[in-house]
Amino acid sequence: MISSIAELISDRIGMMPAGERRAAQTLIANYPLIGLKTVAEFSAVAGVSSPTILRFVARLGFQNYPEFQSALQDELAAQLQSPASRTLNPPALGGGAVSPMLEATLDNMRETFRHLSDKQLADIVAKLADRRGKTFLIGGRFTDPLARYMAAHLAIVQPNVFHLAGQESVWRDRLIDMGKRDVLVIFDIRRYQDSLIRFAETAHQRGVQIVLFTDQWLSPIARFARHVIAGRTAVPSAWDSSAALFVVAETLIGAVTRQLEADGAKRIRELESLR
Template sequence: MSEETQENSETVRELIRQHYDALTQSERKLAQSLLENYPASGLASITIVADNAGVSTPTVARMVQKLGFRGFPQFHEALRRELEAQLSGPIQKRELWASEAPESHLLNRFADAVMSNMRQTLRHVDTDGFEKAVSMLSQRDSHLFVVGGRITRALAEYAFTHMQAIRPGVTHMTSSAATWPHYVVDMKEGDVLLLFDIRRYETNLERLAELASSRGVQVILITDQWGSPISKIASPVFSCWGEIPSAWDSNIATIMFLEALIAGVQAEDWPQTRERFEQLDEIFDLTRLYRKFS
């Protein structure tokens, strides 16, 4: 894979994870240092990056080459571009697309971008992590909490609606941080927090993840390709691509991945899920909320 392709399709964080097994002990020490305060920890000079990690500058040079970069300047530039992308708001994103947009119709450009996002998302899903998340979300003896941010609260509500139908013990936390202590006080070790956080990453969500984790709660994070800071707390972490020709990021790949998770949880213990569905249908019939067709 060429360096240009890597910069376009993969973050440095993802490259570190992919190559981690091939790193030496000192290179792994450097990798951990970079991931602890990502991406800021890699934006200093090569000497400072080495000193902060407690390794030599040749170790830094060797590791960035293993990641596919010609040298530290290219590695540094890739991190700088990621940080720029993380901090960009709707106006900056719209101006970027306006200046680079091809002449083809918006619908075609939009469709191309969405399809590319879905391919990239699926390409980077760790199947072991996916199976782990399905198992965690399926545990009926633990409580499941679901929360999102300013934009992703809609995704959290979507996840909650389906999970509540599949299994008992599901709570949709409001997006107001002032109410979160009331939920946290009921969290216990072994519970699960499904959390959504995309750029611009929300400090309140990061604090919530820290509080939940300190109580023994397992955090599952669904984020974007740049990776929320909550990535260092959560496990597993799933990155969904979302750039489109718009001032906003797209959640189409994220909803696709979420629906795959929901399908996995539904199938994990189908007999119990089916019984719950049947009970729900009986209650719906009693309420006469939905029209029935003979």
């Protein structure tokens, strides 16, 4: 049962030639407003010619472009009439195996943030934005990409940000550079890695402040951590989800950036000019 044009498109997008597929993707990405504009504008945004747009709507089963636009408008009208429908029926799209995954992830995030206090976040932000020390980031097998992601951003807004990669022996040696003023951000969820635990313990002994991203079961590293962020990871999948931790990381990245801007960090202003 096809009830919306968006569904109709995704149903047939596989059978479309390249140009029309671009049109379809553009429409989906700017749904539905781009479809209400003129063929010329639509084609310009999609990067194809006008006839391709017309062939695209023809393939969807419409006799002509105005008819297609009317259909879009009718759909919009129905949507606007019942604002609830947007939030309630996850427009039938989520029917299959997708929706439970998304729902669980959204729940995880809400739960994760519910257990996070503003105070806690503020403390971490203050520490991360404190430019007197260095910041090191590291993660486990599956979470190291999160460390990389965070490092990639933080390294831009401030100096002395280092992602610890590669062999265990390599980052063990970096311990020499770490001291009391420094922060070590560790991502560690089940199954917790011994190497990370040992590393955290040694760093802790050197007085390094540890910010730990872990799951609700808490990695043993929590014992050494100054700040612990416990994210929900349960989803209907064979794997645990790091999405909640990812969002916390992004939140921190944004907050640290804002903080540094507020501090009037010269670096931020210089960055602007470099762009």
